Amino acid sequence: MISYKELGLVNSRELFAEAMKGGYAIPAYNFNNMEQLQAIISACVETKSPVILQVSSGARKYANQTLLRYMAQGAVAYAKELGCAIPIVLHLDHGDSFELCKNCIEYGFSSVMIDGSHLPYEENIALTRRVVEYAHQYDVTVEGELGVLAGVEDDVKADEHIYTQPDQVEDFVSRTGVDSLAISIGTSHGAYKFKPGQKTEIRLDILAEIEKRIPGFPIVLHGSSSVPQDIVAQINKYGGKLKDSIGIPEDQLRKAARSAVCKINIDSDGRLAMTAAVRKVFVEHPEEFDPRKYLGPAREMLKELYKHKIVNVLGSDNKVPC
Ligand code: G3H
Ligand code: 13P
Ligand code: ZN
Numbered sequence: 001m002i003s004y005k006e007l008g009l010v011n012s013r014e015l016f017a018e019a020m021k022g023g024y025a026i027p028a029y030n031f032n033n034m035e036q037l038q039a040i041i042s043a044c045v046e047t048k049s050p051v052i053l054q055v056s057s058g059a060r061k062y063a064n065q066t067l068l069r070y071m072a073q074g075a076v077a078y079a080k081e082l083g084c085a086i087p088i089v090l091h092l093d094h095g096d097s098f099e100l101c102k103n104c105i106e107y108g109f110s111s112v113m114i115d116g117s118h119l120p121y122e123e124n125i126a127l128t129r130r131v132v133e134y135a136h137q138y139d140v141t142v143e144g145e146l147g148v149l150a151g152v153e154d155d156v157k158a159d160e161h162i163y164t165q166p167d168q169v170e171d172f173v174s175r176t177g178v179d180s181l182a183i184s185i186g187t188s189h190g191a192y193k194f195k196p197g198q199k200t201e202i203r204l205d206i207l208a209e210i211e212k213r214i215p216g217f218p219i220v221l222h223g224s225s226s227v228p229q230d231i232v233a234q235i236n237k238y239g240g241k242l243k244d245s246i247g248i249p250e251d252q253l254r255k256a257a258r259s260a261v262c263k264i265n266i267d268s269d270g271r272l273a274m275t276a277a278v279r280k281v282f283v284e285h286p287e288e289f290d291p292r293k294y295l296g297p298a299r300e301m302l303k304e305l306y307k308h309k310i311v312n313v314l315g316s317d318n319k320v321p322c
Contacts (some may be wrong), residue, residue, distance in 0.1 A: 019218070036302065040306055052091050057311075091107045096115060144172065180218040188223040207219070277294070
């Protein structure tokens with residue numbers, strides 16, 4: 001058993017309390033490799049933002065969880081070396097079982113998500129409660145979820161959003177003891193969040209209803225990539241074939257971040273940025289075969305994207321005194 005505290009990581013409790021007071025949201029960026037991690041940390045150091053590093057089950061399979069843990073530990077030292085010891089949370093994204101959450105906690109994660117959103121309500125409560133009881137012994141924070149996002153989530157496919165019911169949130173939060181709650185208000189995972197011609201609006205009215213039921217409680221938004229159209233255009237210009245990819249407008253996320261939303265999850269936009277940069281190098285410099293020559297520009301484009309989100313969407317810049 002390794003405590004995240006020994007690794008220099010923090011849980012999300014303090015960060016969410018500050019975010020709630022300050023009307024901003026903490027960036028939760030997924031990482032699977034070194035370049036993504038470097039981009040995240042340097043973007044957060046340069047903007048003086050706290051950060052949640054998210055590891056999905058897919059990331060654990062792709063990169064090996066031991067390596068990811070050491071990379072997160074390295075990120076703490078890397079941030080200091082870059083000049084600002086920003087608070088870093090290491091978070092399990094979409095944990096689907098008690099065993100997986102327990103394993104991550106034993107490996108040094110400071111926060112876990114137990115996603116029982118696809119289960120019947122009482123089963124979701126029982127599973128979430130079990131994870132909370134275990135995690136809190138080690139001062140690890142837990143995110144639960146109520147409501148189902150449309151699209152594919154944890155291998156479960158939903159054609160329509162099942163919005164979070166405001167009537168359930170108070171009961172869920174008090175009976176599970178979770179530290180934050182992910183809700184479904186019209187966001188979804190991936191790069192196809194709306195159909196062409198569809199109104200690109202999320203249900204901020206449901207968010208407001210939820211806030212009334214659990215005032216001051218940290219809310220999480222998954223599926224919050226904005227799918228920047230200039231990045232999509234760059235991908236397609238250099239041989240990509242992304243059609244009708246649409247994300248969540250940034251102004252709506254900004255409104256959400258000003259409210260009780262304390263954590264905003266962004267993964268797909270980073271994938272798009274890396275792809276756009278790599279495609280450009282491949283087309284413009286077909287003679288290149290050194291991975292640093294295309295992963296370097298990809299890392300740079302990622303960093304700029306992450307900084308833009310922090311400053312213009314989440315509002316988490318200049319929150320770390322350094
Ligand atoms: O919520 C999903 C995240 O974007 C992680 O995706 O499971 O493909 O790593 P992944
Ligand atoms: P996006 O696919 O919109 O980036 O959402 C990522 C996410 O919710 C990770 O949990
Ligand atoms: Zn998610």
